[in-house]
Amino acid sequence: MYLDDDGSIDFRLLDLNGEILFSNVIPVQCAERIKFIWDNLEYELYRLDQYGDWQLEIAEAVVSITEGSYAYSIIALDEAGNESNTTVGSIEVDLTLPVxxxxxxxxxxxxxxxxxxxxxxxxxxxxxxxxxxxxxxxxxxxxxxxxxxxxxxxxxxxxxxxxxxxxxxxxxxxxxxxxxxxxxxxxxxxxxxxxxxxxRCPSYVSYIHADPDPFSWRAHGETQFCYMLSYDNLMVSIFVMCGNEIAKTVQDEVLQDRGEYSVGWVGDYDEGFNGPIDEVNGRLYDQIWMYRISAYDPRGGSQANSSSTILLDSTPPYVVSRPVEVDNLTMTAIVEYNVPEKASVEVTVRDEDDNLVEVVFSDDVNGGDFVAEWTGNQVGVLYHFKIVAVDRSLNEAMRETESFSFN
CATH class of the missing domain: 2.60.40.4070 (Immunoglobulin-like)
Structure with missing residues (x-):
């Protein structure tokens, strides 16, 4: 604020009842600019110097007040003490910190x-x-x-x-x-x-899994490595690993965008790989293999690697049986057999033309020794047991016993 003549300014702070809480009369020259700053702790007076900078002149302690509404007045006085102008207003005091x-x-x-x-x-x-x-x-x-x-x-x-x-x-x-x-x-x-x-590192590949797993190249032909990419413009490779060595490069640096993909593998291996292999069939040996997907953005950034395992199992659950024991008195036939691993097993009795006579047993079993028993009602007819086992990889094995009859 400033005056257009030499004089003074009386700054007053009042409560709503008109009681003066603070008053200070400041001498001011014509056109001199001043400003007041009051922060409930002290009253500060600044004058603008010839260089355009505000210079602190007075810093006085003031009476602390509470939150609420207050009035203020600024009274301009000439050199004779006459009031030439009065400015009034109100101010809201807020001392509460935001939470x-x-x-x-x-x-x-x-x-x-x-x-x-x-x-x-x-x-x-x-x-x-x-x-x-x-x-x-x-x-x-x-x-x-x-x-x-x-x-x-x-x-x-x-x-x-x-x-x-x-x-x-x-x-x-x-x-x-x-x-x-x-x-x-x-x-x-x-x-x-x-x-x-x-x-920013691992999210290139949302997931990867093999389907089916366990996998038999005899039963399925191939398994699918199914995966999902979270970004566009990724260079993707998939490997079957033997420790730190690549046994099979299933996919090598294929540029793909965000989405779901799958690529097939028939259980084979790369030329020159000398790990556990079935050379006769051109396949990797039956065991658990690790597979790995690698993805990176060719424009820059870290490479994401994700891995899991798959059971390669192309060996049928070979069934072994003992000779059939026949009791002509009770017309009962018994066969003992062995299944080497967990499998779904069905035991049937069939005639000499391989027609089904009766299903004796059908259920999932763990590997071990078992006994199947069947009671017939005809004499002089040739029968035999057929035992079929299908493992988790859908490899199938079948065993037929010798023929027998009741006399």
Missing amino acids: LSNIQASPEVFCPLRDFDGTSIVSSDCSEVASYTLNIYDQDDGIFWSHTQGSNPNFSFEWNGAGNYGEYKSDYYTFTYEIIAEDLAGNSTTSSRYEVTSN
């Missing part, structure tokens, strides 16, 4: 640059209307990203993981963040630090 609650980042771990889960929403509730500043710090406690938001009852900001210059942290990186709230009266609150993690 932040329900601070969260959702999700707390997100994957920048991905079509889904590519951002994290940092949000907070507030006890009153305020303006907000979100500061996100790197692991060196430097501000990686800062965002200011205007007056709102609550705070919400969707962060894409980029820094103040558009840069991204690589791989798996945990940031800390804080929210600063300042109400309309200038009271401010700074929250505690919370964590949010940017994960």
Whole structure:
């Protein structure tokens, strides 16, 4: 404020009953600019110097007041003490700090640059209307990203993981963040630090599995490696591994976009692989094999690797049986047999033309020794037992006993 003549300014603060709580008369020269700052702790007077800078002249303690509404008046006095102008108004004193609650980042771990889960929403509730500043710090406690938001009852900001210059942290990186709230009266609150993690490393491949597993090249022909990519423009390879050595390159550096894919494998191996193999059939040996998918963005970034195992089982569950024992008195036939592994087993009795006479047993069994018993009602007819076992890989084995009859 300023006067157009030499004189003074009387600044007064009053309660709503008109009682003067504070008054100060300041001498002012013509056209001299002054300003008052009062923060409930002290009263400060500044004068504008010839260089355009505000210079502090007075800093006095004032009577502390409580929250509420107050009136003020600014009275201009000439050198004779006459009132030449009076400005009046009201002011609301707010000393209550805003309270932040329900601070969260959702999700707390997100994957920048991905079509889904590519951002994290940092949000907070507030006890009153305020303006907000979100500061996100790197692991060196430097501000990686800062965002200011205007007056709102609550705070919400969707962060894409980029820094103040558009840069991204690589791989798996945990940031800390804080929210600063300042109400309309200038009271401010700074929250505690919370964590949010940017994960740019493993999400190229959402999943991979083999179907069927266990797998028999005799029964199925091939198994399918089924997988899903989360990004576009990925170079994808799939290998069957023998320790750290590649036994079979199923797919080598194929450029693919986001989506679901499958590629078949018949159980074979690469030329030059000297691990456990069935040379006669050109297949890998029956055992558990590890397979691995590798994906990377040729434009840059880390390579994602994911692996699992598959049981290659192309050996039928060979059934062994003992000679049939026949009791002519009771017209009962008994056969003892062995199944070497877990399998679905069916035991039937058939005539000499292989027509079904009766199903004696049909169920899943664990490997071991078993007994099948059948009672007939005709003499002089040739019968035999047929035992069929199908394992988890759908390999099938069949055993027929010698013929027998009741006399």
